Amino acid sequence: MKVQSSKEFKLQREVEYGTPEQNKAVREIVAGIKQEGDAALLRYTERFDGAVLTPAQLRVTQEELEAAYGRVEESFVTAIRAAAVNIRAFHARQKRNSWMDLQPDGTILGQIIRPLKRVGVYVPGGKAAYPSSVLMNVIPAQIAGVPEIVMVTPPSTGGFEGIDPYILVAAAEAGVNEIYRVGGAQAIAALAFGTESIVPVDKICGPGNIYVALAKREVYGAVDIDSIAGPSEIVVLADDTAEAAYVAADLLSQAEHDEMASAILVTPSQRLAEAVAAEVERQLQTLPREAIARASVENYGAIIVVESIEEGISIVNRLAPEHLEIVVADPMALTGAIENAGAIFLGPYSSEPVGDYFAGPNHIIPTNGTARFSSPVDVDDFIKKSSLIYYSKEALLRDGAAIMELARREGLEGHARAIEIRLENEAKGGDGNGEQ
Ligand SMILES: NC(=O)c1ccc[n+]([C@@H]2O[C@H](COP(=O)([O-])OP(=O)(O)OC[C@H]3O[C@@H](n4cnc5c(N)ncnc54)[C@H](O)[C@@H]3O)[C@@H](O)[C@H]2O)c1
Ligand SMILES: N[C@H](CO)Cc1c[nH]c[nH+]1
Ligand SMILES: [Zn+2]
Known part of the structure; x- marks a missing residue:
């Protein structure tokens, strides 16, 4: 990773999100699903996921769900149950109730809260399978009271019954039973417009790669979406008190998601900057997903040396990252100055994966600077409100x-x-x- 000064650093956010080719490909896929339904869905699933399916095989059966338990370790089931407890407790605090206010003149004003009827949740499964994203999507929807939750996730060619068993177990644990083995832009379009096999939904939530993110943007309007939760991002704002090896590990934790993931260190310490650059290189050499992480840090990574922590804060606010770690002597003191960040992790022990899996807050978080105006998935994503007016x-x-x-x-x-x-x-x- 190249160490550069704040003067040299250029914000890499592209005017057009994704390359023109990616945008064109997604528009074609969405149009194909709209016109041809299942036929296009099966064709794209074969082309992009290498899985040859019949329409009858699109939906995961109850037997497949149950059989998945035989393919995962007991320790995984224990861990996913413990994570679910924390995620449920955190999101339960977000639940809103309908309210009505009776005025002395007999007027009644109020707000009726209702859950959305049918939502689609996307669980990524391309370069890695994400059972944790099952919980992050489904639990807030359940707390909101959504009666129909439909899940889509790509088939993995080498995997169990064409789908990752850990994802299936997470779905069974969360209580989801309408699951389709489709992914990418074609799955998003199928949820939005429906096909012979998939009944359309009211809203689509969930993270994914650039094709998923672009497709969600493309179908917005026909259905609602949570946010643009695309390739993962981390910014670490650190001073000389930070441990270089920890910082490097946390940067790589997000870089390993995707070649398009972004990992950035902002620091006033030249010493830390150089130590982290060396650590990143050292740790990369033993990382199983080295090629992905290396592409990410080379293309979208940066180590920026700033004049002061205040300048660092202003760069963070411009970047509006999905995840921000503040690793300075007194992290709490800086938090109030952070205007744009999806999730803020404070201190040396709040390593980003704590939030990805376990602490309770949602890990489906806006990316590409959209944390300026949107928020992590929460219970509000799954409700709608009607105003109530009774005038005397x-x-x-x-x-x-x-x-x-x-x-x-x-x-x-x-x-x-x-x-x-x-x-x-x-x-x-x-x-x-x-x-x-
Ligand atoms: N922002 C968040 O909240 C958040 C949370 C978790 C994961 N993520 C991100 O989710 C992503 C997961 O990506 P993934 O690839 O592993 O799984 P994915 O399920 O998002 O994408 C896989 C699908 O992409 C499609 N695809 C791949 N190459 C294509 C091509 N050339 N043309 C058209 N379609 C193509 C295929 O249909 C495939 O099924 C990562 O970028 C990760 O950083 C983000
Ligand atoms: N860091 C991802 C959000 O960008 C979430 C995740 C799931 N599993 C591991 N990480
Ligand atoms: Zn992660």
């Missing part, structure tokens, strides 16, 4: 003139008259029918 006669008589004033200033006489007809009728001692 007393309240309408009191507010009617103001409402008509605003309507007429907008040139909307019909709006004003809808109020006026009631006020006039009441003035005449009306019976509610507009007549004496």
Whole structure:
């Protein structure tokens, strides 16, 4: 990883997200699914995942789900159950209730909260399988009360029944039983528009690679999406107190996700910068996913030496990273200055994978600078709200003139008259029918 000064550093966020070729490929895949349904879904699944399926094989059966337990270690089941407890406890705090407020004049105002009816969750499974993402998608949806949760994940050619058994066990543990073995942009389009085998959903949540992220952006509007949660990112803001080996390990923890993942160290310490660069190189040599991580740090990685921690904070806010680690003498003191970051990890022991798997907060987090305006997946992603308005006669008589004033200033006489007809009728001692 190259050590550079903050003057040399250029924000790499592309104007167009993904390359033009990737964008074109995704548009074609989405159009193909829209036009041809299952036929295109099977064709793309063969082309991109190497799995030759019939329509009947798209959906995972109950027997396959149960049999997956025989393919995983007991220690995995114990760990995923413990993680689920923490994730459930964290997300339970986000649950909102409907409310109604009765005013002294008899007016009732309120908000009705309802769960979305049918949501699609994407669980990545290309370069690695992500059973942890099953929990991060499904638990908040369940807390919101979503009755139909449908999961998609790519088939792995060498895997068990064409799907990773750890993902299946996580799904069974979470209580999901509508699962399709499809991935990438074709799975997103199938969820959005439906095919002969897949009933369309109201919203799609979940992380994925650049093809998944671009496809979610493409189908937004036909369905809702959580955010653009694409290739993983980490920024470490550290001072001279940080342990170089820990910092390097945390950078590589995200670099190993994807060639397009990004790992950046921002520090005022030239000594730490050089030590981390050497550590990254040393640790890369024994990392099983060395090729992916090396491509990531070479293309999207950086070690930036800043003049001061304040300059570092301003770079962090420009980057708006998915994950930020603050490893300085007093991390809590800097937290208030961080305006843009999806998840903030404080101190030397809050290594990023703690959040990926176990602490409880969601690991599906906006990337590519979109943490400026969007948030990690939470229970709110799976609800919708309706406003409730009951106006009493007393309240309408009191507010009617103001409402008509605003309507007429907008040139909307019909709006004003809808109020006026009631006020006039009441003035005449009306019976509610507009007549004496
Ligand atoms: N931001 C987050 O919250 C978050 C969380 C977890 C994982 N992630 C990211 O999820 C991603 C997982 O990626 P993955 O690749 O392992 O799995 P994936 O399931 O996201 O993508 C695999 C699919 O990509 C499609 N694909 C691959 N090459 C293609 C091509 N050339 N043309 C068209 N489609 C193609 C295939 O359909 C394949 O099924 C990583 O980038 C990781 O960093 C992000
Ligand atoms: N770091 C990923 C989010 O960018 C989440 C994850 C899942 N498994 C491992 N990591
Ligand atoms: Zn991770």
